Amino acid sequence: MAAVIVSLTLAAPLPPESNTRFDGKVSDQNLRIDAERSEDLARRNVAVPPELRLFNYERAPLCREAAGRWTMGSTDGTCPAPANRAGVVQECEDGDTIVMPMWRQSRATPADAWSDWQQIDSGGCGVDLLPVLTEADFRRLPLPAPTLTMQPDRGWVLINIETITYTDPTPITLRTDLLGYGITVEATPTRWTYDYGDGHTLTTTSPGHTYPDHDVFHEYEHPGTATITLTAEWTGRYQIDGNPTWRDINGTATTTATTNPFTIEERTSRLVSDLCTDTPKPPDC
Template identity: 75%
Template sequence: MVGRLDDRRSRPGRDADNVNAARERPALRTILFTSILVLVGIIVASPSSAGDKPIFGGELSDDAAHISAGRSEELARRNLVVPPEERLVDYERAPYCREAAGMWVKGFADGSCPDGADLARTSVQCEEGDTLVMPMWRHERATPTSPWGPWDDIDPGGCGVDLLPVLTEADFRRLPLPAPVLTMQPDRGWVLINIETIVYTDPTPVTLRTDLLGIGVTVEATPTRWTYDFGDGHDLVTRNPGQPHPDHDVFHEYESPGTTTITLTAEWTGRYQIDGSPIWRDINGTATTTATTAPFTIEERTSRLVSGLCTDKPKPPDC
């Protein structure tokens, strides 16, 4: 679910990713979260200032573009299906290290730096329970027998949650969210003009399961806003789920006789949790579901005096 971004570095073998991707086999559908969060607690190494660029095998050009941590992680995962001896591209997460001469160099995968080099400081702050992730580096070769080129950093690292797949608004809308509960009072097939027709719903959240890129996901969806279409040209938008009689506070009074229905549209917001991660993430967007009552009539009733009880048998003619 991570959007595709292009790595615009100008270097030999820039199509190597495509070569490797063509060799992919349908495997590795599951990913251990612990392997994604490389080295819990390691400080993410990044340059201490925007103008102090890291250098390894040559200075980064001004138009060099980092891709997102999630995108680089996706590329690294795809690369794993290619045997090491056949790979034209390789990836590794390692810190930025600064040598005494002021040169930025790639550190080691265990989070340490070469002798005489210091680990870079970081300004990244992650949510409680999340971990810091080191920058991603990549090097390439033209053929499986060619020597490897220099390491280039392709993402600056971040937080473990940045490497997880994202549940998008489109994904959320594809989930089997239930129709809202729509209750009306009275519910007897007819209502009266100028008398309150009561409506209410159930605001209880629902929990669903799905998967993203083969990783299990728990989704919690909550209805937060409701729109009632009363079928007579009047709508009501509310965040109040309403209550039944006699504590009702959401209702409508019809003004003319006829036959109609009431349609309720619920707007859902959501959050999700990736299996293996303690972090709940908000879904950027909403989804809607609807429910409609059976048709009913709107009737006008008038009162008048009668000589007897209308329940008498035979019924009095003036009833």
């Protein structure tokens, strides 16, 4: 498997909620969003100087006091006695960790006092809080052009004779960065489209093979000049440093390669009285 290391930072646009108040109505219950969203807001909030922040974020357990009142526990995961820890009621995959609920306190301006802590998500599993490598991110990676080989490769081909094409299906590995996380990406070409330059195309999931085991080829019908263009379609999966799970990328990317121009020739055969290799060459050759 080929390996490529690239320094590329893929960052999502800054959400409008960062360092501003949430839009929408707040019911008697605390405002809730999904854990991945709140984790993203908390990460981005760190970039704001503490004296200018309008929000603070902390993960802490949900604690139930003896009187039945629910309150925020300590960031170390404990609840004040005699309260009971409620935490996150769910199961995570083996090797993953349970993430405590996110709490937030806010203020209207940097000069105002901080509000009480409010719970804004229900927590989750560690994998739920990791960033997602999108199709757009995948397409920005430096995927290589596909290998394009033709047989025969001598600057010309014959009409009505098979022109063989094939490529290399080997996956490649790239390293990149996503929102501060190191990412390993494995990209695999899975489908290929050949444009033979004469109005004919062929889409296949076979990388092709050399003669005589070839299964991807084209027969030109008319003399002329052509080039062959190959478009490879890549699928991918990625793994975030520190997490054992491989996740599929939702979408594909494409790269292309083109041969040098070549001529398409028509050759005919005829009987001659002598060998055309004789010297001098016979006049009927």
